[in-house]
Amino acid sequence: MPEHTPLMRREECDKLELRLQHALSGFVEQPRAAVEEADLVLEEVSGRVTEALAQRRRTLRGSWQDDESATDTEQLRLALKDYRELADRLMRI
Template sequence: MSHDTEHAPREPGTGPGADAAGPERTPGPDLIPQGDRDKLTLRLQQALATFVDGPRQAVEEADAVLDEVTTRFADTLAERRRVLRTGWQAPDADAQTEELRLALRQYREITERLLHMAVPAGQ
């Protein structure tokens, strides 16, 4: 079995354009808080466990969980983008080169993480 490293997720700071001399980056806050992730995971596991007794209801619950996850994901990303923009786009913002460099790095990190997410192929 071969391992496809070309499309494997990369650690922050190891992708194209990473600052070799830059400080070690740590992941930002979770897109969905751990407690909420645990609840959503439990709901999905319950849907999977009830498939035999109620296939349609199990799939409907799995659909509802995915809908909630994608909505929260999109809302969180939109808020992060708004906050990031505020730092350099505000009319009274006198962003210095270093602040702009940091903003660009954050845009790059978020975009690279999104670009390297994989969705399972359909069956």
């Protein structure tokens, strides 16, 4: 798995960024509504990231767990490398 693969599609990020920008720009006129919208955006982002991570984990697990008899050491090495890269990436957030 390439280290720089985004967790969310660009279109999804753009929509969420637009919503957050809208909340920021509306703060002066409606501060509470702006903060509530920012809260909803963060909730949606965290949910989508959680879903994306769960899918990545299923994919990783499938690369070595589906058929233990056919999994060779090289496949396990690559799986371990992918796990390490993803974990490292998450710890840098």
